[in-house]
Amino acid sequence: MTIKTATAPLLVLASLCGGPALAAEKVRASGTIVVSKYEPANYDTTAETKLVLINVEESFAGDLQGAGTARFLQASRPDGSASFVGMERFVGTVGGKKGSFILEDVGTLTGDQVNGSWSIVPGSGTGELAGISGDGGFKAKLGQHASITLDYTM
Numbered sequence: 001m002t003i004k005t006a007t008a009p010l011l012v013l014a015s016l017c018g019g020p021a022l023a024a025e026k027v028r029a030s031g032t033i034v035v036s037k038y039e040p041a042n043y044d045t046t047a048e049t050k051l052v053l054i055n056v057e058e059s060f061a062g063d064l065q066g067a068g069t070a071r072f073l074q075a076s077r078p079d080g081s082a083s084f085v086g087m088e089r090f091v092g093t094v095g096g097k098k099g100s101f102i103l104e105d106v107g108t109l110t111g112d113q114v115n116g117s118w119s120i121v122p123g124s125g126t127g128e129l130a131g132i133s134g135d136g137g138f139k140a141k142l143g144q145h146a147s148i149t150l151d152y153t154m
Contacts, residue, residue, distance in 0.1 A: 024153040026134065029094060031062020033138065033146040040074075050076045054084070064150060066092015072105070082109040084116075094152065099127025112142045120152065129154075 037057035044051035054072040070088035086105040092098070102124035107116025119135040134152030 026151040026153050027095060029063035029136075029150045029152060031060055031064050031148050033058045033060055033068070033140075033148055035146075048078045052076050052082075054086075056086075056088075060090065060092060060148070062148070064090065064092065064094050064148070066090055068103075070103075070105070080109075081111075083107070084109070087121075088118075094129060094132070094150070095154070097128035097154070099125060099129030099132075101125040101129050101132055107138070109142075114138070114140045114142065114146070118150075120150075 035056060035058045037055065039055040040052050041054075042050055043053050052074040054070075054074055056068075056070040056072065058068045058070070060066050060068060068088045068090045070086050072084045072086035074082050074084040076082045084105070084107055088103045088105060089100055090103060091100040102121040103118040104121050105116055105118045107114060115137070116139070117135065117137040120133050122133060125132040132152055132154055134150055136148065136150035136152075138146045138148045140146035
């Protein structure tokens, strides 16, 4: 009689019992963003809440060093608040490794406070950042540098 073992359940059991980890631990990166170009353009003003396309160029400092180019779609409400989504390509270094990746952003503007979260688009890493994954966020007062975090694995 031949007995076949199922390896996947054993690996899961080993990890639950303090065995070898199956996933890399996340590293927390933090820093700031300085916006060098901010170009909003209304593209739908048929209702009180306007739709705006915003092109942004920015530089990253801290644990993320480099530049970002982003395009945001924003719903700007009559009270001055807004909700936005966007895609941004980061080119630079993270944890001493060079390359690029794309961030998917979502956020809000309330009063003078911008808050958002982002995640790395799976499969978008290049160079030494190929295979990077993670998520994080950003916050800023309007017109000031944004504080950022990115929890990532390679």
